[in-house]
Amino acid sequence: MYPDLEKNTIIRMFNVSKQYGKMEALSNLSLEVRKNEFVFVTGPSGAGKSTMIKLLYKGETASSGAILVDGMNLSRISRKQIPMLRRKFGVVFQDFKLIPTKTIFQNVSLVLEVAGFKPKEIHPLVMDVLERVGIADRFEEFPPVLSGGEKQRVAIARAMVGTPKIVLADEPTGSLDPDSAAHIFRLLRSVHARGATVIIATHDQQMINNHNGRVVRLEKGRMS
Ligand code: ADP
Numbered sequence: 531m532y533p534d535l536e537k538n539t540i541i542r543m544f545n546v547s548k549q550y551g552k553m554e555a556l557s558n559l560s561l562e563v564r565k566n567e568f569v570f571v572t573g574p575s576g577a578g579k580s581t582m583i584k585l586l587y588k589g590e591t592a593s594s595g596a597i598l599v600d601g602m603n604l605s606r607i608s609r610k611q612i613p614m615l616r617r618k619f620g621v622v623f624q625d626f627k628l629i630p631t632k633t634i635f636q637n638v639s640l641v642l643e644v645a646g647f648k649p650k651e652i653h654p655l656v657m658d659v660l661e662r663v664g665i666a667d668r669f670e671e672f673p674p675v676l677s678g679g680e681k682q683r684v685a686i687a688r689a690m691v692g693t694p695k696i697v698l699a700d701e702p703t704g705s706l707d708p709d710s711a712a713h714i715f716r717l718l719r720s721v722h723a724r725g726a727t728v729i730i731a732t733h734d735q736q737m738i739n740n741h742n743g744r745v746v747r748l749e750k751g752r753m754s
Contacts, residue, residue, distance in 0.1 A: 541729075543560055544560050545558050545559070548581050570730050570732060579731035579748055583698050588612055617692065619694050620696070620697045626678075626682055628681055630674050634669050642655060642656070655691060679711075696726060700731045702730065730743075
């Protein structure tokens with residue numbers, strides 16, 4: 531635990547750099563995010579937005595610098611502590627990452643099974659989030675029969691089912707039509723209204739203009 535970490539700060543990045551071989555994707559990035567902030571990370575393709583998101587849940591490891599998430603120092607945690615870190619997050623991806631051979635219900639319930647919830651507790655929690663994203667009537671169907679917008683609603687249900695402290699979304703509307711994209715944004719807003727910290731990587735300037743939120747702009751791996 532880090533007593534110097536301000537009480538209302540949930541994420542702190544100090545001088546974080548990330549190299550992929552010789553390519554420096556992020557350079558000396560420092561950023562603080564408060565609890566329940568709504569943050570857009572924007573910038574052109576290749577700016578380092580995805581890399582920043584991945585570093586937060588330790589999908590990638592920083593080359594240098596320090597990242598603190600809700601009291602955990604990511605460069606000090608052991609492999610065994612990674613599941614504990616991951617439980618703090620719900621993550622939404624541009625390509626949904628649903629399991630095609632599992633039903634919509636199972637795609638969402640898996641999160642709670644892994645987190646050790648009892649089967650009796652799982653059913654109402656899953657149905658509640660599917661209801662909230664407006665897809666509860668399709669719970670027995672499989673992802674391939676859904677439209678892109680519907681798949682993303684399932685992905686949002688999966689991201690919010692364990693009531694994680696932080697929801698990360700990497701270009702969540704990148705492959706959706708404008709109506710579906712607007713729906714997904716409303717859902718991310720509702721996740722925020724229920725208390726989560728929400729960080730969205732997007733290059734959709736119109737979405738950013740239409741919604742209140744802090745904007746962090748990256749260019750060539752630096753804050754601009
Ligand atoms: P953005 O999300 O803003 O498009 P990324 O974080 O995906 O940016 O990429 C930043 C830079 O790092 C790009 O130049 C990209 O090609 C490079 N990069 C990203 N991931 C990898 C990887 N796994 N291996 C090598 N280079 C990568």
